[in-house]
Amino acid sequence: MQSDIEIYVLSCPTEKIITWFEEEFSLIKKSTPSKLCTKVTINSNGHDIDVTILEKAAGKRFTSIWFESDKTPWENDISCAKQVFESLGCEVRCNFQGWEEEGNQDPDQWWRINKDEEGPFIWN
Structure with a gap:
């Protein structure tokens, strides 16, 4: 189990993400600390x-x-990314191996899911 999960979605409005949270989970509270952050x-x-x-x-x-x-209900970033792609239909990217403090992973090695393909790629 990872300590946290972070994914990146391409051209997906925040309100669409919030609607997904409301459908998939119980939304307890929402705040908007800045124009770009919810x-x-x-x-x-x-x-x-x-x-x-x-x-x-x-x-x-x-x-x-x-x-x-x-x-979270996911084992890692990639399993979260798969569900988010299925639910929201927008490209999702995440770290290929999950974050490890002492890890030897390539920081540019990512996992990408979109309508055309799924798999590892270099994001730089």
């Missing part, structure tokens, strides 16, 4: 999970969705 708390399987949605996190078109908990 924070929500969702409940999944009895666990409250804080989520930060940050627009323009990677270039102008990518929005970061950061689940700040090890209690």
Whole structure:
């Protein structure tokens, strides 16, 4: 189980992400600390999970969705990315191996899911 999960969605409006949270989980609270940042708390399987949605996190078109908990319903970033792609239909990218403090992974090695393909690629 990862300590947290972070994915990036391409050209996906925050309101569409919020609607998905409302359909998939219990949305406990929502705030907008800034024009580009929305924070929500969702409940999944009895666990409250804080989520930060940050627009323009990677270039102008990518929005970061950061689940700040090890209690998410997914085993890793890739399993989360797969569900988000199926639900929202927009390209999803995530770290290929998950974050490890001491890891030897290539920081540019990512996993991409879109309507044409799924698999590892270099994002730089």
